[in-house]
Amino acid sequence: MGFWSNVKSDIDAVMENDPAARSRFEAIFTYSGLHAIWSHRIAHFFYKRRWFTVARIISQVNRFFTGIEIHPGARIGRKLFIDHGMGVVIGETCEIGDDVIIYQGVTLGGTGKEKGKRHPTIGNRVVIASGAKVLGSFKVGDNSNIGANSVVLREVPPNSTVVGIPGRIVKRNGRRVDDRLDHTNLPDPLIDTFRFMQKEINELKAELEKLKCAESKPDEASKAEPVGTAPYDK
DSSP states (O other): OOEEEEEHHHHHHHHHTTOOOOHHHHHHHHHHHHHHHHHHHHHHHHHHHHHHHHHHHHHHHHHHHOOOEEEEEEEEEEEEESOOOOOOEOTOOOOOSSEEETTOEEEEESSSSOOOOOOOOEEEOOOEETEEEEEEEEEETTTEEEEETOOOOBBBOOOOOTTTTTTTTEETTTTOSSOOOSSEEEEEHHHHHHHHHHHHHHHHHHHHHHOOOOOOOOOHHHHSSSSSSSOOOO
């Protein structure tokens, strides 16, 4: 895939995923996420040729102007869309597939000083919502959603949704989430468990009230005056 072909696919990603984008002209000149991706492609070109210092300088200039830090060693696929982008951090050994969407405040990082592959591999058509942290050397499967502010520390199977701290996997019958941009209405299994427990508690309370009523009725009957005990008037 040539440089200009990648540039075109990057612009296409903006137009497809951001309803606020009115024209390609606007996207080219005003989208910091797009600028960050293009700068990274240049930095990665020098990184592959072992011009590490030049690559890092380009990366840091990119960070200064866009607020997005992408290590020159990271591998990025086609049609990556970084929306808003401020505070996004992508580590050196991170690999990102095609048609991925990343929102502001996302970190794709490592968990220590280990050598070699230490950052996540993101599959195709993955959405990573605002503030999410994906930390470690594992894969996030294709067509998965990472909920806002989630902290993901282990592998995510394909077609999954992850929410919470630490991230908990929620599968939807092995199917991809219909609206891949709706990252605010994601299920939370912990909240669902609490709701189920509350329902059980309410049912137990209702049963207890029935038992109390059943026990009180015989007592009331015994206290009542027996029929036919009144004195007979002649």
